[in-house]
Amino acid sequence: MSQIEFQLINDYFRHDSLAFARDGIELGIGDDAAVISVPEKKSLCMSMDVLVEGIHFPANADPFLIGQRCLAVNISDLAAMAAEPLCFTLGIALPRADRDWLEKFRDGLALVARRYNCPLVGGDTVAGSGTIAIQVQGLTRRGRSVTRAGARPGDVIYVTGTLGNGALALAAQEIEVQFDSAFAPRIELLSETDLAYLNTRFYSPEPRVEFALNACHLLHSAIDVSDGLAGDLAHILEASECGAIIEADLLPYAPALRRAASPAECLAAALYGGDDYELCVTVAEESAPELETIAAGLSLQLTRIGEINSSHKLLLRQDTGKLEPVRHRSYSHFQA
Amino acid sequence: MSQIEFQLINDYFRHDSLAFARDGIELGIGDDAAVISVPEKKSLCMSMDVLVEGIHFPANADPFLIGQRCLAVNISDLAAMAAEPLCFTLGIALPRADRDWLEKFRDGLALVARRYNCPLVGGDTVAGSGTIAIQVQGLTRRGRSVTRAGARPGDVIYVTGTLGNGALALAAQEIEVQFDSAFAPRIELLSETDLAYLNTRFYSPEPRVEFALNACHLLHSAIDVSDGLAGDLAHILEASECGAIIEADLLPYAPALRRAASPAECLAAALYGGDDYELCVTVAEESAPELETIAAGLSLQLTRIGEINSSHKLLLRQDTGKLEPVRHRSYSHFQA
Numbered sequence: 001m002s003q004i005e006f007q008l009i010n011d012y013f014r015h016d017s018l019a020f021a022r023d024g025i026e027l028g029i030g031d032d033a034a035v036i037s038v039p040e041k042k043s044l045c046m047s048m049d050v051l052v053e054g055i056h057f058p059a060n061a062d063p064f065l066i067g068q069r070c071l072a073v074n075i076s077d078l079a080a081m082a083a084e085p086l087c088f089t090l091g092i093a094l095p096r097a098d099r100d101w102l103e104k105f106r107d108g109l110a111l112v113a114r115r116y117n118c119p120l121v122g123g124d125t126v127a128g129s130g131t132i133a134i135q136v137q138g139l140t141r142r143g144r145s146v147t148r149a150g151a152r153p154g155d156v157i158y159v160t161g162t163l164g165n166g167a168l169a170l171a172a173q174e175i176e177v178q179f180d181s182a183f184a185p186r187i188e189l190l191s192e193t194d195l196a197y198l199n200t201r202f203y204s205p206e207p208r209v210e211f212a213l214n215a216c217h218l219l220h221s222a223i224d225v226s227d228g229l230a231g232d233l234a235h236i237l238e239a240s241e242c243g244a245i246i247e248a249d250l251l252p253y254a255p256a257l258r259r260a261a262s263p264a265e266c267l268a269a270a271l272y273g274g275d276d277y278e279l280c281v282t283v284a285e286e287s288a289p290e291l292e293t294i295a296a297g298l299s300l301q302l303t304r305i306g307e308i309n310s311s312h313k314l315l316l317r318q319d320t321g322k323l324e325p326v327r328h329r330s331y332s333h334f335q336a
Numbered sequence: 337m338s339q340i341e342f343q344l345i346n347d348y349f350r351h352d353s354l355a356f357a358r359d360g361i362e363l364g365i366g367d368d369a370a371v372i373s374v375p376e377k378k379s380l381c382m383s384m385d386v387l388v389e390g391i392h393f394p395a396n397a398d399p400f401l402i403g404q405r406c407l408a409v410n411i412s413d414l415a416a417m418a419a420e421p422l423c424f425t426l427g428i429a430l431p432r433a434d435r436d437w438l439e440k441f442r443d444g445l446a447l448v449a450r451r452y453n454c455p456l457v458g459g460d461t462v463a464g465s466g467t468i469a470i471q472v473q474g475l476t477r478r479g480r481s482v483t484r485a486g487a488r489p490g491d492v493i494y495v496t497g498t499l500g501n502g503a504l505a506l507a508a509q510e511i512e513v514q515f516d517s518a519f520a521p522r523i524e525l526l527s528e529t530d531l532a533y534l535n536t537r538f539y540s541p542e543p544r545v546e547f548a549l550n551a552c553h554l555l556h557s558a559i560d561v562s563d564g565l566a567g568d569l570a571h572i573l574e575a576s577e578c579g580a581i582i583e584a585d586l587l588p589y590a591p592a593l594r595r596a597a598s599p600a601e602c603l604a605a606a607l608y609g610g611d612d613y614e615l616c617v618t619v620a621e622e623s624a625p626e627l628e629t630i631a632a633g634l635s636l637q638l639t640r641i642g643e644i645n646s647s648h649k650l651l652l653r654q655d656t657g658k659l660e661p662v663r664h665r666s667y668s669h670f671q672a
Contacts, residue, residue, distance in 0.1 A: 026379055027483060031575070032416035032559060033383035033474070035481045038374040043362055046457070047369035048471065050427040052464035080368040091386040091427070091469040121382070124469075128388035133427040133460075133469035135384065138369070145371045147363060223368060239367070 012102060013090065017110040019120045024086055024139075034121035036087060042139040044086070047077035053130030058175060063101045065203035066132075067108025073226065074136040075116050076207040076277040080224040082146040082216035083138030085118035085209065093128025116209060141216065151221040151240035155282035155308040158291065160208050161301055162254040163229055164266055166275025169202035183268050185260040194256035201254075205277035211302075212279060214294045218287040225278045230271040230326045233280055234314055243311030246326070249319045252303040263319075271316075271326060282308055348438060349426065353446040355456045360422055360475075370457035372423060378475040380422070383413035389466030394511060399437045401539035402468075403444025409562065410472040411452050412543040412613040416560040418482040418552035419474030421454035421545065429464025452545060477552065487557040487576035491618035491644040494627065496544045497637055498590040499565055500602055502611025505538035519604050521596040530592035537590075541613035547638075548615060550630045554623040561614045566607040566662045569616055570650055579647030582662070585655045588639040599655075607652075607662060618644055 013019065019029045027035035038044050049070075053059045057066050075085050090109070094102075113119055118136065140146075171185050172195055190198075212222065221240055223232045229246075237244055253266045261269065270276075283291050288304065295302035306317075314326045349355065355365045363371035374380050385406075389395045393402050411421050426445070430438075449455055454472065476482075507521050508531055526534075548558065557576055559568045565582075573580055589602045597605065606612075619627050624640065631638035642653075650662045 026479065027481060031483045031485075032413045033381040033419065033472075035379050035381050035417070035476065037379045037478060040376055043371050043373045044380060045369040045371050046425065046471075046473070048425045048427045048459050048469070050429055050460040050462045050464070050467075050469065052429055052462055055463060077368040081371070083369065089382065089384045089471060091384045091471075093386055093388055093467050123384050124386040126386045126388055127391060128386070128467055129465040131386075131429050131464050131467040131469075133384070133386065133467075135382075135425060135427075135471050136369075137382070140371065142373060143362065145363060147367045149367075 013106060013120060013123065013125070015106060018106055018113055022087065022117060022119050025119065025121060028119065028121045034087070034089070036121070036137065038139065041142050043142045043145060045078060045081045045083040045138045045140050045145065046135055047074060048133060048135040049074050049077070051132045058173060059130070063104040064108040067105040068112050069203045069205070070132050070134055071109050071112040072205045072207055073277055074134045075112070075118065075209065076205060076224040076226070078136055078138035079207045079209045079212045079279060080222050081138065081140055082212040082219060082222065083140040084213060085116040086137045086139050087119055087121040088113070088134055088136045090120060090123035091133035092123070092125050093131040094125065095129055116207070146216055146219045146222045148221055148223050148236045148239035151236050151242055151282040151308045153242055153308055153310040154285060155220050156285055156288050156304055157233070157244060157246065157280065157282050157306040157308060158302055158304055159225065159229070159252065159278050159280050160211060160295070161276070161278040162252045163225065163276050163278065164253055164257045164269030164273055165198060165201040167269035167273025168257050168260060169198040170275070172198050183265050185265060187260060189260050190256055194259065197254070197256055202275065207277065208279045208300070211295060211298055211300055214298070215291055218283045218291050220282045220284065222279055222281040225276045225280055226274055228272040228274040229280060230314065236280070236282065237312070237314055241312070243309050243313040244306055245309065245315045245317055245323065246306035247317050250303060250305045252301060349442060349456060349459065349461070351442060354442055354449055358423065358453060358455050361455065361457060364455065364457045370423070370425070372457070372473065374475065377478050379478045379481060381414055381417045381419040381474045381476050381481065382471055383410060384469060384471040385410050385413070387468045394509060395466070399440040400444040403441040404448050405539045405541065406468050406470055407445050407448040408541045408543055409613055410470045411448070411454065411545065412541060412560040412562070414472055414474035415543045415545045415548045415615060416558050417474065417476055418548040418555060418558065419476040420549060421452040422473045422475050423455055423457040424449070424470055424472045426456060426459035427469035428459070428461050429467040430461065431465055452543070482552055482555045482558045484557055484559050484572045484575035487572050487578055487618040487644045489578055489644055489646040490621060491556050492621055492624050492640055493569070493580060493582065493616065493618050493642045493644060494638055494640055495561065495565070495588065495614050495616050496547060496631070497612070497614040498588045499561065499612050499614065500589055500593045500605030500609055501534060501537040503605035503609025504593050504596060505534040506611070508534050519601050521601060523596060525596050526592055530595065533590070533592055538611065543613065544615045544636070547631060547634055547636055550634070551627055554619045554627050556618045556620065558615055558617040561612045561616055562610055564608040564610040565616060566650065572616070572618065573648070573650055577648070579645050579649040580642055581645065581651045581653055581659065582642035583653050586639060586641045588637060
């Protein structure tokens with residue numbers, strides 16, 4: 001497959017479903033660079049993720065689902081900054097120019113792009129082994145972005161949705177999950193509905209953009225749960241120079257996970273599993289009621305799971321009341 | 337090599353030499369996203385390139401030189417928009433976390449980043465096969481970026497520097513150059529100085545940022561010569577809906593190329609070789625003297641090579657006076 005054909009594929013991504021017009025896009029795909037304008041009172045956020053076939057998604061996965069997932073997990077990083085998605089760029093190295101694969105992949109990207117009004121504005125397609133780099137751009141309040149560094153002692157810690165689904169979804173796909181704690185869920189106990197739910201959570205995560213935009217004036221800090229709550233919360237604690245206690249019996253699990261896994265396994269999946277793409281945020285105690293009202297208004301599950309303190313330690317209160325340190329696993333992806 | 341170690345490598349790029357502070361960077365590397373501010377009268381340009389080991393650079397090349405080249409070729413895209421470099425992001429998939437390789441690669445990036453005041457602000461490092469995605473961001477005059485689409489009949493066509501060096505540099509590295517025209521330069525005729533010159537041109541191309549910024553008020557259209565003059569000029573003609581005649585005897589070649597190649601081979605290297613990272617620009621006839629004065633002030637070679645017309649054809653006037661159509665090769669990368 002020559003580079004010339006890949007150049008044609010580059011043009012192929014220049015499709016109305018994906019590279020659509022949007023306010024703020026002065027010049028989209030097709031020149032030496034894209035050009036965007038940033039409103040006066042806004043700043044621009046940008047985040048890049050690289051996903052490798054066989055590591056971040058199974059090599060034989062449906063290309064439509066890969067497209068959905070690749071863009072959604074990037075937009076989740078924007079949600080963690082309370083940024084409104086603006087546009088994205090796509091760099092892709094492919095072993096062959098398989099038009100059927102590319103069309104499905106493009107359609108998966110396009111579905112998420114439309115949902116979040118985040119068109120493709122540029123990129124590069126080359127011959128190589130399956131590697132996908134996506135950079136998302138988003139708009140945030142100028143000089144007032146929500147970062148990992150703003151948590152303060154006394155803040156309440158919340159998470160959206162439920163945790164541990166990423167780990168269970170991988171196990172259900174018979175992909176080995178790499179984290180030290182024992183995790184051998186009984187997949188045979190899951191219903192078809194459970195399996196469909198897990199597949200949706202894994203391949204079509206819902207970046208919590210709307211919640212973050214509505215709540216941004218309350219948030220002291222935020223991160224998305226991509227690597228497991230333990231590692232991601234540890235990033236907040238490190239950046240904010242504080243500590244936290246989280247309550248084991250408050251962590252929210254989906255019914256599917258409760259059915260297939262022991263309580264200890266549920267906890268391990270939430271702390272170390274990752275791939276959940278929920279938000280973990282901290283707010284002042286007095287902001288808690290308003291935050292809960294915002295989530296309720298969006299029909300979004302929001303759970304108070306613990307509190308920030310000045311200890312520089314991340315501790316877990318077990319159901320028994322016993323406090324124990326949580327290992328900081330900052331990254332624990334899986335391998336096929 | 338686990339993902340955890342790659343996460344450590346991610347942190348390793350967070351080095352003062354590379355991720356330095358700069359006006360406009362509100363939040364650099366290390367959060368869910370970087371945050372930048374764009375001045376009121378500016379727009380933001382962004383361009384992503386993906387480079388694959390063994391295709392875009394030899395697998396055994398010096399990592400310092402790879403780092404230099406990767407960032408410089410991206411900044412060349414900003415020069416083609418007359419944009420001032422602002423910052424870049426780096427996505428990298430690597431088969432192993434080789435610290436010696438990474439340190440040299442980082443130092444090569446850092447040299448170019450400092451020269452163009454373009455710090456690293458984010459990215460992602462994962463396990464995979466050698467693939468490098470770089471996105472550069474730059475600032476341009478709001479709503480007045482220089483694109484490929486502004487050429488007008490009567491415009492004069494100029495190129496900076498000399499052409500064909502990319503193709504000769506590849507041949508000197510014994511990398512097969514893929515373009516149809518015969519190109520078998522006699523490398524044995526090149527001096528050590530010639531070889532050093534070619535190596536520098538290939539691994540340390542000089543994006544023509546300063547020229548573009550000084551000349552942006554004159555430029556009707558611009559592109560950087562990355563794929564060969566024929567293909568790149570064809571992009572301008574297509575976007576601008578016009579044609580051009582270029583004069584074979586005006587094309588500028590470096591002495592090294594003249595020494596090693598026949599006149600026909602020099603022409604083929606310029607038209608189809610690519611990897612030159614010079615600028616091809618068009619300006620109104622009356623702007624030509626001012627453009628030449630700007631280049632002279634920067635001690636930059638600038639050569640008038642032809643003229644835009646309304647024909648929708650790209651023609652070459654041979655030394656004999658004969659006009660012939662130029663094949664439009666839009667992309668012609670090499671393979672090891």
